[in-house]
Amino acid sequence: SWNRKSFGPVGRISNEGLGDVFDVFKSEIGLGKNAESLKNLFKKAYLEHSNLADATRFLANELFAKEGLVIIDGDATDLKKIFVPYIKNELLHQTAFAKVNETIPLLEKYSAQVNPREINLFYIEDNLRERIVFKNGKYAVLNTKLTFSEDEIVKEVENHPEKFSPNVLLRPLYQEVILPNLCYIGGGGELAYWLELKSFFESQNVTFPILLLRNSVLLATEKQAAKADKLQLTWRDLFMNQQELFTQKTKILSDFTIDFTAQKEALKKQFEDLHKIAVATDKSFLGAVKAQEAKQIKGLENLEKRLLKAEKRVHQEQLNRIIALQNELFPNQSLQERKVNFAEFYVEFGEVLIEKLLTELKPLEQEFKVVVL
Numbered sequence: 001s002w003n004r005k006s007f008g009p010v011g012r013i014s015n016e017g018l019g020d021v022f023d024v025f026k027s028e029i030g031l032g033k034n035a036e037s038l039k040n041l042f043k044k045a046y047l048e049h050s051n052l053a054d055a056t057r058f059l060a061n062e063l064f065a066k067e068g069l070v071i072i073d074g075d076a077t078d079l080k081k082i083f084v085p086y087i088k089n090e091l092l093h094q095t096a097f098a099k100v101n102e103t104i105p106l107l108e109k110y111s112a113q114v115n116p117r118e119i120n121l122f123y124i125e126d127n128l129r130e131r132i133v134f135k136n137g138k139y140a141v142l143n144t145k146l147t148f149s150e151d152e153i154v155k156e157v158e159n160h161p162e163k164f165s166p167n168v169l170l171r172p173l174y175q176e177v178i179l180p181n182l183c184y185i186g187g188g189g190e191l192a193y194w195l196e197l198k199s200f201f202e203s204q205n206v207t208f209p210i211l212l213l214r215n216s217v218l219l220a221t222e223k224q225a226a227k228a229d230k231l232q233l234t235w236r237d238l239f240m241n242q243q244e245l246f247t248q249k250t251k252i253l254s255d256f257t258i259d260f261t262a263q264k265e266a267l268k269k270q271f272e273d274l275h276k277i278a279v280a281t282d283k284s285f286l287g288a289v290k291a292q293e294a295k296q297i298k299g300l301e302n303l304e305k306r307l308l309k310a311e312k313r314v315h316q317e318q319l320n321r322i323i324a325l326q327n328e329l330f331p332n333q334s335l336q337e338r339k340v341n342f343a344e345f346y347v348e349f350g351e352v353l354i355e356k357l358l359t360e361l362k363p364l365e366q367e368f369k370v371v372v373l
Contacts, residue, residue, distance in 0.1 A: 008127040009165065011053030011075055018046045029343065034350040038343050063354060072179055074171075079178045080161035086173060086204060087121065087157050087164050091132070091139065092150070094118050096169060099200035113193035114169050122165040129165065172197055176206055183210040185363055217361060217369045218336055219345055220329060225372045227325050231318070235370050238326050242333060249322055349373050 002021050006013045022042055029035045045059040057071050073079070080087075089095055100116040121132050123141040130142045139148040148156060157164060166174045172194055175181075184194065191211050201208040218235075220228075228238065232252075237245060277285075331339040345353050353373065360371045 008129050009075065009124050011051060011056070012126055013052045015046050015050060015052065015055055022047060029347055032347070034347050037350065038347055067358070074174065074178075075162070075165075077162040080164065082178055083166075083174050084157055084161050086170075086177060087161065088154060089204070090119060090121055090170065091134075091153055091157070094134075095203050096120050096173075096200050099203050100169065100196050103196050103199050107195055110192050110195060112196070113189060114196065116169050117167070120167045120170040122167060124163055124165045131167075132164075168193070169197070173201065173204060173206060176201070176209060180207060181209040183212050185212045185214045187214055187216075212364070213366055214363055215361060215365055215367050215369055216335065216337060217357070217371055218329060219340075220370060220372050221348075222372055224325060224328060227321075231322050231325065233322065233325070238329055239368075242323065242326060245326065246319060246323065249319060345373065 002018060004017050022039075025042055026039050029038055041059065041062060045055045045062070049055040049058055053073070053075065057073075060071060061069060097116045097118050097120070100114075104112050104115075117131070119132050119134060119139075122129050123132050123144075123146065128141075128144070130144060133140055133142060137149075139150070139153045140146065172184075186194065191213055194211055198208050228235070237248075240248070327333075329336060342353070349356070356371060356373060361369060
């Protein structure tokens with residue numbers, strides 16, 4: 001953890017204090033050639049650069065320079081100048097707010113990822129990053145005393161475009177204005193909010209790119225793959241909900257069937273005759289028959305649950321090994337890519353890690369790839 005308060009754009013945050021983080025990092029990362037490479041990478045990136053943007057660019061370039069990586073600095077004044085007409089439009093007409101709110105109801109299968117604001121811009125300086133709002137006939141920067149008339153803010157945009165930063169909703173437009181794409185490849189959450197933007201792009205006469213869901217990857221070691229085989233687990237099994245996996249494997253490990261479906265069906269057939277008799281008598285007797293049937297079905301279901309629970313105890317050791325392996329591959333029951341730092345794999349496999357990923361991953365194939373290292 002880097003314990004510090006920060007203000008302003010993230011990329012401009014000073015790297016001061018990361019020396020303490022480095023001390024912890026180098027003590028945790030261990031020994032060996034790959035560990036030394038990671039220590040040097042951290043040191044050169046974060047301790048020899050003054051801010052996070054420069055450090056991040058250096059880090060990405062060190063890892064992927066051979067692949068011809070192109071890095072765009074979105075904070076560059078010259079790029080912001082290109083975006084000036086769109087900044088003005090956002091300030092004066094709030095088109096994004098209107099168009100995105102028209103589109104969101106059309107995306108019934110997706111929950112709204114981002115809700116637009118009337119103005120989707122920040123005003124930024126080295127130690128300032130606050131929303132711009134329009135109230136009482138003035139443009140104001142929240143949590144400051146800065147206010148502008150319409151003419152003043154237009155002049156501010158023209159003279160200092162670097163002081164205006166798009167929020168998450170306006171950033172895709174900025175990207176496509178400065179570096180148009182035929183296709184945008186992104187994760188599920190990203191594409192869900194890009195879908196909100198098509199009519200807004202059309203209103204700005206900017207080409208909306210094809211959207212393609214990137215593939216995902218699960219990294220596993222040969223040791224973990226061998227464990228899975230020994231436990232008779234498929235990769236599909238390991239992607240299951242943990243409780244469902246626990247239950248499924250308990251039923252497989254058990255010496256008898258933990259499923260009372262046949263008994264419940266037999267019970268229902270026995271009650272069919274009673275229903276016929278009840279229909280011929282009165283409604284009160286029919287109600288009593290139905291209540292008794294429901295009670296006995298419920299009783300069988302409870303017995304089934306108790307039997308499953310007992311069998312889980314019998315096979316606890318084996319089940320614990322299964323769950324332990326799943327927890328290794330899915331930390332906190334979440335996707336590995338959201339939790340695990342690449343350094344955990346790099347320290348063991350070094351440059352082979354990236355070479356293997358570049359060989360195995362096919363970004364245009366929509367699959368969840370399991371890569372065994």
